Amino acid sequence: MEIITGGVTAAKGFWAAGVEAGIKYQNRKDMAMVYSKTPCRAAGVFTTNVVKAAPVLWDKEVVESEWEAQAIVVNSGIANACTGKLGYEYCRETAGAAxxxxxxxxxxxxxxxxxxxGMQLPMEKMTEGVRMLAKAIKPGEEVGTDAAKAIMTTDTRNKQVAVKVTIGGKEVTIGGMCKGSGMIHPNMCTMLAFVTTDVNISKKLLQEALSADVQDTFNMVSVDGDTSTNDTLLVLANGQAGNHEITEKGADYDTFVEALHYVNETLAKKIAGDGEGATALFEVKVIHADNKEDAKTLAKSVITSSLTKAALFGHDANWGRILCALGYSGAKFDPEAIELYLESSAGKILIFKDGMAADYSEEEATRILSCSEVTALVDMKMGEAEATAWGCDLTYDYVKINADYRS
Incomplete structure (x- = not known):
């Protein structure tokens, strides 16, 4: 697998654009379009929140049908959630304009x-924005970046990734972009993510690959414990790579899944690291757990602990908060057996062993915790299962951002 620059326009046949439509923001791009020159197989995963935004309902209908997809229209600023039948009609109107x-x-x-x-979309601006996008779409990395910027809300940076692999003797590219910074929690986060690929694969296997992979990538991310109304992860495959269609599991399918996993995991980590007000990406890796589900439960419990997140912000090796979060996760384990390490680019130290604090330097721990990416490694000493979850620290700025979000 080769990691390359780019995002949703990296794969053959995909165009994009981002424009200023004035939906809510001024002097910034706030509408994006992704377009394939040929129809695509589409797969999707959506929020588990019972309160689903109108676009989620629209997209579920498209993805779960036999229709092929060819374009994605995205606006930022207004969620079109809790907008009743009118909100759904606005989706229909936007799709018609596109x-x-x-x-x-x-x-x-x-x-x-x-x-x-709760806000209704300004449809005159939406339809004009669609027309602007249709005129602006073209291939290339620059317009892909424009689109990635246009879908941002409280994000501080655009999020993109692309890779190349060989499948059936053909070069296959997978690229993606996403947005997400707050209202992020497992079972899909407050995020939008769009993955494009030129691989030729059946719709059934595309959906199966996505549904399975999201469990270990986007569903292992949390910023603040709130699951959004709008979470959407879409994958479009237009088949332009020219490989023989992947219709069954095997070497070609495995190669595609590995590349898709890299794209999804990279985007998921970018979301976690750009959590609202965050100064550090917090990775929790649980190893040697009794089973996979317990490993996931333990890792998620630590990344969602507000006390642990606050300690990370303060660069405080308060390992008791991590042990506490593990203990109330619901998973069964022997606290006397586990080992806990902290790791970053500044080094790695053992801080808990045999049911008590290890002999470590607080100064060294602070150095490790002061880096922009920090890992807590938890060795359960029980079995062979493992899982990794991603979150961020909890800062003063998180409260500031969300205290006046609507204004």
Whole structure:
């Protein structure tokens, strides 16, 4: 697998654009379009929140049908959530505008929104934005970046990744972009993510690969414990790589899954590291657990602990908070048996062993915790299962950002 620059326009046949439509923000791009020159197999995973935004309902209908997708239209600033039947009708209207501008079917247009809940979309601006996007779309890395910037809300940076692999003797590219910074929690986060690929694969296997992989990537991320109304992860595959269609599991499928996993994990970590107000990416890796589910439960419990996140912000090796979070996770283990390490680019230290604090230097621990990426490694000493979760520290700025989010 070769890691390359780019995002949603890296794969063959995908174009993009980002424009200023004035949906809520001024003097910044706030609408994006991703377009494939040929129809695509589409797969998707969506929020588990019972309160689902209108675009989620629209996209689920498209993805779960036999329709092929060809375009994605995204706006930031207004979520189009809790907007009733009118909000859904606005999705239909947006898809119709894109279909007219691109000369494709409305059922091949996916719609996504992110931003403030409860506001109705300004449809004149939306439809004009769609027309602007249709005129602006083109291939290339620059427009891919424009699109990645246009979907941001409280994000501090755009998030993109792309890789190349060889499948069936053909070069296959997978690229992606995402947004997400707050209201992020497992079972899909407050995030939008779009992955494009030129691989030729059946719709059934594309969905199966995505549904399985999200369990170890996007569903292992948490910033603040809030699961959004708008979470959407879409994958479009247009088949332009020219490989023989992947219709069954085997070496070609495994190669695709490995590349998809890298893209999804990279995007998930970018979201965690850019949590609202965050200064550090917090990775929790649980190893030698009794089973996979317990490993996931333990890792998630630590990254969602507000006390642990606050200690990370203070560069304080307060290992008691980590042990506490492990203890109330619901997983069964012997606290006398586990070992706990802290690790970053500044080094690695053992801080807990045999049921008590290890002999370590607080100064060294502080140095390790002062880096922009910190890992807590928890060795359960029970079995062979492992899992990794990603979060961030909890800072003063998180409260400031969310105290006046609507204004």
């Amino acid at each position: 279909a007219d501008a691109l000369e494709i079917s409305p059922q091949s247009v996916l719609i996504c929104s992110t931003g403030v809940i």
